[in-house]
Amino acid sequence: MSSASTVPVTEVAEAGDVVTPRDGRPPNAPKNAFWKHRSLYLMILPGVAYFLVFKYLPMGGLVIAFQNYLPFLGFTGSEWVGLDHFVRLFTEDTFFVLLRNTLVISALLLLFAFPMPIVLALLLNEVRTRFFKKTVQTIVYLPHFMSWVIIVSIFYVMLSIDGGSINNLIVASGGEAIPFLTDPDWLRPMYVFQEIWRGTGWGTIVYLAAITAVDEQLYEAAELDGAGRLRQTWHITLPAIRPTIIVMLILSIGDIMELGFEHMFLVMNSLNREVAEIFDTYVYTAGIQNGQLGYAAAVGLFKGLVGLILVVLANRSAKKFGEEGVY
Amino acid sequence: MSTSTAAATTSRSGRQRRPTAGRRAFQVINFVVLGGFALVCLVPFLNIIGSSLATPGELTRRAFVIIPETFTLDAYRYVLSTPTVFRAMGVSAFVTIVGTFVSLVLTSLMAYALSKKYLRGRRLVNFLVVFTMLFSGGMIPTFIVVKELGLIDSLWALILPVAINAFNLVIMRSFFQSIPESLEEAARIDGCSDLGVFVRIVLPLSLASIATIGLFYAVSYWNTYQSAILYINSSDKWPIQVLLRQIVIVASGLNADANVVDVVPPAQSIKMAVIVVATAPMLILYPFIQRYFVKGALLGSVKG
Numbered sequence: 001m002s003s004a005s006t007v008p009v010t011e012v013a014e015a016g017d018v019v020t021p022r023d024g025r026p027p028n029a030p031k032n033a034f035w036k037h038r039s040l041y042l043m044i045l046p047g048v049a050y051f052l053v054f055k056y057l058p059m060g061g062l063v064i065a066f067q068n069y070l071p072f073l074g075f076t077g078s079e080w081v082g083l084d085h086f087v088r089l090f091t092e093d094t095f096f097v098l099l100r101n102t103l104v105i106s107a108l109l110l111l112f113a114f115p116m117p118i119v120l121a122l123l124l125n126e127v128r129t130r131f132f133k134k135t136v137q138t139i140v141y142l143p144h145f146m147s148w149v150i151i152v153s154i155f156y157v158m159l160s161i162d163g164g165s166i167n168n169l170i171v172a173s174g175g176e177a178i179p180f181l182t183d184p185d186w187l188r189p190m191y192v193f194q195e196i197w198r199g200t201g202w203g204t205i206v207y208l209a210a211i212t213a214v215d216e217q218l219y220e221a222a223e224l225d226g227a228g229r230l231r232q233t234w235h236i237t238l239p240a241i242r243p244t245i246i247v248m249l250i251l252s253i254g255d256i257m258e259l260g261f262e263h264m265f266l267v268m269n270s271l272n273r274e275v276a277e278i279f280d281t282y283v284y285t286a287g288i289q290n291g292q293l294g295y296a297a298a299v300g301l302f303k304g305l306v307g308l309i310l311v312v313l314a315n316r317s318a319k320k321f322g323e324e325g326v327y
Numbered sequence: 328m329s330t331s332t333a334a335a336t337t338s339r340s341g342r343q344r345r346p347t348a349g350r351r352a353f354q355v356i357n358f359v360v361l362g363g364f365a366l367v368c369l370v371p372f373l374n375i376i377g378s379s380l381a382t383p384g385e386l387t388r389r390a391f392v393i394i395p396e397t398f399t400l401d402a403y404r405y406v407l408s409t410p411t412v413f414r415a416m417g418v419s420a421f422v423t424i425v426g427t428f429v430s431l432v433l434t435s436l437m438a439y440a441l442s443k444k445y446l447r448g449r450r451l452v453n454f455l456v457v458f459t460m461l462f463s464g465g466m467i468p469t470f471i472v473v474k475e476l477g478l479i480d481s482l483w484a485l486i487l488p489v490a491i492n493a494f495n496l497v498i499m500r501s502f503f504q505s506i507p508e509s510l511e512e513a514a515r516i517d518g519c520s521d522l523g524v525f526v527r528i529v530l531p532l533s534l535a536s537i538a539t540i541g542l543f544y545a546v547s548y549w550n551t552y553q554s555a556i557l558y559i560n561s562s563d564k565w566p567i568q569v570l571l572r573q574i575v576i577v578a579s580g581l582n583a584d585a586n587v588v589d590v591v592p593p594a595q596s597i598k599m600a601v602i603v604v605a606t607a608p609m610l611i612l613y614p615f616i617q618r619y620f621v622k623g624a625l626l627g628s629v630k631g
Contacts, residue, residue, distance in 0.1 A: 039522040040439075040440040043437065043439060044436070046433050047440075048452060048455075050433060054469065054487065055459045056464075058464025058469040058472050059463070059468070060468075061464055061469075136364070138614075139365040139368050140364060140368050141621070142368060142613060143368055145616065146609060148552065149552050149568040149569075150571065150602060154602060156575055157378075157598050157602070165390060165391045165392070169391055266576065283466050287467040297467040300464075300465030300466060303465070304463060307461075308461055
């Protein structure tokens with residue numbers, strides 16, 4: 001880029017149109033926004049194609065939820081069955097098992113996993129030793145980078161009934177080995193613990209950032225008024241990060257139906273399936289493993305619609321209470 | 328612990344104050360709680376790494392191994408002598424490198440175009456992107472689309488369906504928006520086209536944030552699991568995550584699949600070694616990744 005040559009061009013360009021001379025069109029021809037920005041449209045094209053093919057085409061493909069879809073007949077040739085799949089879903093006992101399992105785990109996550117990053121961020125904020133704070137942060141962020149396969153595998157070998165180190169410790173201290181991996185009663189605690197283990201440290205980042213933004217003068221004023229650290233936290237820090245907490249809560253509520261496929265699929269087995277099967281895994285079981293594609297798509301559509309409604313409602317109620325929403 | 332209490336004398340506002348007894352007690356408790364939580368995060372890793380280096384005899388004798396009494400690399404020798412682990416690592420490496428490249432090109436081109444307020448149709452495309460964050464066709468219709476495209480059992484099935492992450496796109500778009508328009512204007516006056524401005528001005532200015540997004544993508548490609556079990560049938564195209572589950576979970580006889588594979592369960596130390604091998608790339612990159620990741624997570628918290 002030779003900046004020296006720009007000076008005369010600038011004057012010309014400001015008088016007329018910046019780009020038209022390079023279009024090969026007369027300088028005073030009417031502007032065509034699409035032609036003028038054709039390279040921008042070229043840049044956006046592959047991305048738009050991606051979203052159309054891999055996001056919107058599947059959305060259109062949800063029509064199979066109303067069809068007795070058979071792969072060799074395709075979308076157009078398969079028989080229409082109306083709401084049969086949904087009727088089947090809502091009348092089968094499985095539906096209530098799925099709903100119960102999904103809601104119980106979601107409730108446990110909201111109750112135990114959701115507050116953890118807030119608490120940890122507040123505690124980290126009280127640490128005055130920089131080195132200690134940095135070290136703790138480095139360690140607690142680590143599990144976030146691990147795939148669910150790695151995390152479940154690690155806990156798998158540790159919790160195994162024969163030779164797992166946790167059960168070794170239990171036996172060594174006089175207890176009886178606990179079948180964590182197969183006992184249906186242990187599935188939920190184990191699942192929630194793994195979620196906390198993986199997500200808590202990472203979850204603190206957004207809260208720590210919000211805490212940093214709090215005006216120092218507020219603390220000084222509170223200190224002059226004789227407020228201790230606990231009261232400062234309660235009356236200054238927590239109200240200051242409330243919008244962040246609300247946003248995170250909206251996101252969590254939107255995910256109540258969508259626990260995620262991988263984690264549950266990995267901890268589920270034939271012995272704990274009755275409490276482990278959730279909508280996400282059931283779509284896989286019914287659709288991919290049992291080949292009922294239309295029915296599985298209906299289950300997925302139901303889950304997705306409820307999730308969409310939940311996000312919209314949570315967002316609306318947040319705005320009603322005077323908070324900023326997610327969108 | 329003396330350092331933490333000494334530091335506690337400096338109040339938030341930076342003035343020197345004598346800590347009260349309650350304050351001092353809180354600092355100690357806080358130190359213990361945070362240290363404890365960090366240990367809970369760290370110990371499983373140490374236990375796995377330690378056990379993978381211990382002899383089978385020691386593993387049956389000792390309850391909880393962190394530092395083995397006698398180090399042995401036997402488990403690793405065995406794991407790395409089988410072609411399966413190597414092949415799976417190779418598949419994962421391929422998907423990670425090619426996938427990250429494809430994702431970065433598509434995401435940055437689209438994000439740059441969307442960052443231009445004067446681009447007609449921008450609002451519509453933005454809406455289409457954000458809507459996919461709220462609702463999606465789901466597993467089954469996506470599976471059918473991938474199948475109809477003939478991508479089943481191709482490694483491209485692990486890349487193309489997840490090539491652009493809407494969240495990363497929004498982060499990048501708001502980053503491009505923060506670049507002063509005057510810089511680009513100068514280049515445009517010089518006769519640069521939009522693409523030229525992007526390649527010569529915008530990209531060099533955005534290397535740090537592109538690196539951040541690239542790492543986001545790389546980690547998610549390395550961790551690919553769901554797409555692999557949906558779209559990959561032949562076991563010689565399995566990425567390491569699928570192989571890992573096969574060795575550690577399925578081979579133990581407890582699996583979510585209906586078809587039980589009858590194989591001798593691998594020895595404890597072998598499983599541990601495979602876990603370490605699959606985790607190693609993340610662990611090695613971690614100190615480098617962490618800095619960018621935190622930055623990226625904060626970029627994401629800014630509303631676009």
